[in-house]
Amino acid sequence: MDAAIAAHDLVVARGGRRVLHGVSCAVPRGTVTGLLGPSGSGKTTLMRAVVGVQTVTSGRVTVLGRPAGARELRHRVGYLTQAPSVYADLTVRENARYFAALHGRGRAEADRAVADVGLAGAAGQLVGTLSGGQRSRASLACALVGDPELVILDEPTVGQDPVLRADLWARFHAMAASGTTLLVSSHVMDEAARCDRLLLIREGRLIADDTPAGVRATAGTDNLDEAFLRLIRANEEANS
């Protein structure tokens, strides 16, 4: 089966600076793929290119067999931006119902999406009065409410309680098991181990596209943090 996301030699410049230097990668369907890298490495830019809101300098991105950003993909792709993009002057439920309506879903689906992120008790609360972690979960509910085939999540677990974080990851895997593809960015290495596949990115270049076990084997260490460091060093030596 073809990949859910295939990027080919993707080059992106933002604000006159080159942010992605020819990234090529493939994300298989029905997996949780982690996009790992430090802040400023180009994770968000790559995700924006996948959902089709990023102006691309050259190269191409194919999503579910269509060019990224194609009209018919908007029903099939869910996107969680890094900063929570929900309406602060609406309640959690009203936000979820609005995004549900955009995807042709009803109130029941909206209420379920809110419950799924653990916000059933705060459904009637204005988003502006929520904590940062709750607000980003409200935003997550709005990304998942359309039951998309491909879900792009930009740092969904930042600021979440460890128990909730484990719940969210369990939910991501349950979604993948039912055929959904997830691309999840993080800068926390302990989350890398939870992914089926890893894309390691640094300074706009991909330095690994492998399973966590594969990354460990290539680097010759069981510690993913250490493995990332060794791959960066090896990459720098190869380039110099």
Next chain:
Amino acid sequence: MNPRILAATTGRILRQLRHDRRTVALLLVVPTVLLTLVYYMYVDQPTPPGQPSFFDQVALIMLGFFPFIIMFLVTSIAMLRERTTGTLERLLTTPLGKLDLLFGYGIAFGLAGVLQSTVASLVAYRVFGLATAGSAWLVIMIAGINAVLAVALGLLCSAFARTEFQAVQFMPVVVLPQLLLCGLFVPRGQMAGWLQAISDVLPLSYAVEALQEVGAHPDPTGTMWRDAAVVAGAAVVALVLAAATLRRRSG
């Protein structure tokens, strides 16, 4: 455009407004306060024989102006918030069409403008004895069209503003020249030719003329309908331009 998405978007914008009680209160109360000021400014002025009183002339045009100024500002800020909070970027990845969003704003704030001018008209007619030859409903209709025009211009201008400071600066740029040249201060026929030419291309001049037609004639005149159509047409043009400046992809 998709009717279901348009309706959901309109409802969402009205719900946001409803949660902001203070804004709703200001929207409804401020015109009344200003009309009171105008009433007492002119109450002792002698009325030239054979003409409507100063209050009648000024209040009639103010009823059209309130929704224009307020809805322009409210829309500029609302759209800028969509941009800066990332909700616009997310909306553009969903099945929502650009026109669904823009017409959603047009309908939602257009309704808010109608509500505002209804309350203001009620006060002007009932409390301050505003007299117009034509129906008050025509005044409210023209005020509603003005509100939609203001929303359309606000959506268009917000594309050129990066910050709230810039967005607010568009108010004097877009609104004040139209207020000065609309014929309220100097009748349009008595202006220098080049000023008249500018006035002729500003949509609010037509709104003011339409209101003056309602003031002077018991039945809606052809001029009034033509003027109302010009204002509505300008609103549609501004909405289409706003759609053209709204890009799904950005750098």
